[in-house]
Amino acid sequence: MASRLLGIIAKEFIHLRRDWLALVLALAVPVAMLFIFGWAINTDVKHVPTAVFDQSGSVEARQFLEAMENSQYFAMRYWTRSHAELTRLIDRGSAKVGVVIPPDFARRLARQAAEVQVIVDASDPQVATSAINAASSLGAQRSLEIITKTLEGTTLGRRTGVPFDVRVRAWYNPDLVSAIFIVPGLIGALLMQTTITAMAVSVVREREKGTLEALIVSPIRRWELLLGKIIPNLLVAYGQMTMALIVAHFVFDVPIRGSLPLLYGLALVFMMGTLGIGIFVSAAARTVPQAMQMAFLTFLPSIYLSGLLFPIEGMPTGAQYLASIIPLTYFLRIVRGIILKGVGFGDLWPSLLPLLVFGVVIFSLAVIKFRKQLD
Amino acid sequence: MSAEGARGAGPDDGFAVVTEGLTRRFGKRVAVDHLSLRVRKGELYGFLGPNGAGKSTTLRMLCGILEPSEGTGSVLGIDIRREPERIKALIGYMSQRFSLYDDLTVVENLTFYARVYMVPRALRAERIAQMIQLADLGGRERQQAGALSGGYRQRLALTCALVHAPRLIFLDEPTAGVDPVSRRTFWAVIRHLADEGTTIVVTTHYMDEAELCDTLGFIYQGQLIAQGSPAIIKTETFRKPVVEVDAADLRRAAALLQDWDAVEEVLRVSTRLRVVLAQDHTAAADVAAYLRRQGVEVRWAHDVEPSVEDLFVSFVDKERKARVREQLRALGPA
Structure with a gap:
């Protein structure tokens, strides 16, 4: 045997x-x-080409955009002058993400929560997912930073809301691969x-x-x-x-x-x-x-x-x-x-x-x- | 199993294979039909028949891998129904497919089969060396089987079936697709084995090979239609004169002979006619005279030895003769 x-x-x-x-x-x-x-x-997409339409031109807006770039997820490639221009860049595929900062960004930030619009090209779900995740977390992080900053100043406890509210328009079921x-x-x-x-x-x-x-x-x-x-x-x-x-x-x-x-x-x-x-x-x-x-x-x-x-x-x-x-x-x-x-x-x-x-x-x-x- | 089968299956009665009424059906088709076979120990037994006659089915039953539908059989005294596993260890089997591992060397193939057949470790090297000598494979021990030519592959396959020194081997069309020189060498080897006492049952449709067997069994449509030594079959079973004729108008001569009631079969073989006559009838001179009377110019007519093919075809009823010849021819040179 x-x-x-x-x-x-x-x-x-x-x-x-x-x-x-x-x-x-x-x-x-x-x-x-x-x-x-x-x-x-690697589905954690980095350095996504990003187009910016900064309507406020404020220091706060620049700080926010810098923070985005520093996160490694976004590369600010295009500085546009209109909504249409930004949309065209995304449509052409030159940019995968668009960031729109409202004219009253600094004022609203000072008063209450500021709103930033992030447009994501969701035709590539992996990029979209990563961009959304990164933008959301960035929003939260920056908010905390600003809260901290405000707390160091005099107006203690004046703001309870989250200063940055990053609104993401495209949505995708996020997964972690x-x-x-x-x-x-x-x-x-x-x-x-x-x-x-x-x-x-x-x-x-x-x-x-x-x-x-x-x-x-x-x-x-x-x-x-x-x-x-x-x-x-x-x-x-x-x-x-x-x-x-x-x-x-x-x-x-x-x-x-x-x-x-x-x-x-x-x-x-x-x-x-x-x-x-x-x-x-x-x-x-x-x-x-x-x-x-x-x-x-x-x-x-x-x-x-x-x-x-x-x-x-x-x-x-x-x-x-x-x-x-x-x-x-x-x-x-x-x-x-x-x-x-x-x-x-x-x-x-x-x-x-x-x-x-x-x-x-x-x-x-x-x-x-x-x-x-x-x- | 019946008592009769048991009586015929004693180990020392001189028979290596005994079957009684062995039958195998596949659905409605009867592949083997009440076959009663006796193979003496130490003989070279040729099992003849066209494709589909039931040769392989019979062998598979005798090897213990296919259960009979009816009838009994024993191989080396062991009942094929009750102890097929015991039979497997004692017999050797080689099929026309050669069953070699192409990526294994000559020695590795032999070693593998030696292990499968439980050749004791101590004997293995010696047996393998003997096999290499028998197959004339000296110097090729480390060659992969796939790189060997047809004749060597065939002999290696044979020795793989022999490595455990079985007393009985079954060879299922072992020379199919091998060149004539290798076929002759192969038959010299198995003739030698039989002379040394190994019982060999070989199926073939090459008629020249059949002549080398001690005993022939003709199988057709699952039935054994004749059995005996080539000589006995020719002189006693067949007893029909065979004449070869050459004439100017072969086609007309053939047509005339076909209609003559003394003639059983007319065949065209290259540039002559081969005529099988009815038993005890007439001879070359009569055939020539008959044709001349009909106005055919006969160049010559000789009496010839019947071939095994003639024998085989003679067992088949007249309407089927041509078809069976054709089948036999299609399988290879007779």
């Missing part, structure tokens, strides 16, 4: 070694994806992709080549064949996960607050289900490219609906319902919980339970399917 199982495992590792490009890719992909999501797709948010999701997506695709391809390739036939005729047991294929697959998946964690932690300063053994252990529960999906794909696909396409199809909904890229809370009810039957949804909660919040087993079980049920059911069905496939 050990001889047969080891034989399969050893053979799978030779395949991996011979196809070294695929192996390198398997380990490089998580790193590349981290860099892409963590760096290139950054390396820290994306890394845990990436780990889940990677494990899923590797286990489904690699599992399916390794079985389909043997069927295509006719070697599966030879194995069926041989005294090898089905569980030996299955385990012999699963073990190397799991090792590669864990290798990818480790790689992603190392880069995330040391390059992107993602904190790892919880227990790594717990994370690795629960990843196994998740992969039971995904390996099962891989086995189903291998039963359905006739050729290797077919298997790859089918595998891709199975994890497409997971990528979009699991909360990997977009928060589930912002989805329509139907999509939220779908998300609740996708195993990656629960695994992401677990990964985020362990890595970012440092929670332990006790707090994770509401997410673990559906994962466990899914894993056991799908894996068992897949093993039955696998046995039938070999008859």
Whole structure:
């Protein structure tokens, strides 16, 4: 028995070694994806080209605009003389943000709350979101500063309102996407992709080549064949996960607050289900490219609906319902919980339970399917 | 299983394979129809038939990977229904697809199959060395199987099926798509194995290969239509004279012979006609005389040995003969 199982495992590792490009890719992909999501797709947009229509020309207005520029989020590129000019710049796309300061800015600031109009080009939601967030927080900050200033003067307690009221006209459901948010999701997506695709391809390739036939005729047991294929697959998946964690932690300063053994252990529960999906794909696909396409199809909904890229809370009810039957949804909660919040087993079980049920059911069905496939 | 099957399945009765009324249906289609087969130990048994005749289905049942719908069978004394897993460890199997891992080297392929077939660790290196010698793969041990030419791949596939020294091997069309020289080398190897005592059951539709077998079993539409050594089948089962004729107007000669009731079958083979006559009937001289009487200019007519193909086709009813010949031809040079 050990001889047969080891034989399969050893053979799978030779395949991996011979196809070294695929192996390198398997380990490089998580790193590349981290860099892409963590760096290139930096959704905290900075130095947004901004057009200004300052109707007041006051010192206070200049101070406010300086503060905006100092925040790094806005770059004051255009100083306009009319509303129309400002609108045109935004329409053309030269400026993404317009700031309109009313003529009575200084006076109103002195008396009560001042109003600044910030126009955001919401056709690029990521830029819009960042600009809105930055402008809002700036408004609050400046208000505080001015309150402090007023308090130092003589007129104590004269103003109770917030002096700056930055009104933002475009609105977008704000979310927070950054390396820290994306890394845990990436780990889940990677494990899923590797286990489904690699599992399916390794079985389909043997069927295509006719070697599966030879194995069926041989005294090898089905569980030996299955385990012999699963073990190397799991090792590669864990290798990818480790790689992603190392880069995330040391390059992107993602904190790892919880227990790594717990994370690795629960990843196994998740992969039971995904390996099962891989086995189903291998039963359905006739050729290797077919298997790859089918595998891709199975994890497409997971990528979009699991909360990997977009928060589930912002989805329509139907999509939220779908998300609740996708195993990656629960695994992401677990990964985020362990890595970012440092929670332990006790707090994770509401997410673990559906994962466990899914894993056991799908894996068992897949093993039955696998046995039938070999008859 | 019936008592009769059990009696015929004793391990020391001299038979490696025994089946009684073995039947396999796929839905309504009967792939193997009450097949009763006996393969003696140590013989080279050729299983002949066109595609779809039921050869592969029979082999799969004998290998223990397909359950019979009806009937009984034993392989090396083990019941194919009750203990198929035990059979698997004792037999070797090679299919026309060769079942090699292209990215594994010669030695890695052999090592893999040695492990799968549980060759004890201590014996492994020795067995693998023997196999490399048998397949004449010396010097290519570190070459990847995908880089080998057809003949080498074929012999490597054979040795992968032999690495655990099985007493019985099943070869399912092992020479399909391999060049004639490699085919001959391959048959020399399996003839040698049979002479050393390994029982070999080989399916083929190459008639020249069939002549090399100790015993032939003809299978057609799931039934065994004849069985015996090539010589016995020719002299006793067949007993029909075969004549080759060359004439000026081959087409007219063929048409005339076709209508003559002494003739069972007329075939055009390149520039001559091959005529199978009805049993105990007539010979070359009579055929020539008949044609001349009809005004055909006959260049020559000889009595010839019947080929295995002739034998095979003779078992098929007259309307189907042409089609079966065609099928056999399509599969490769006879």
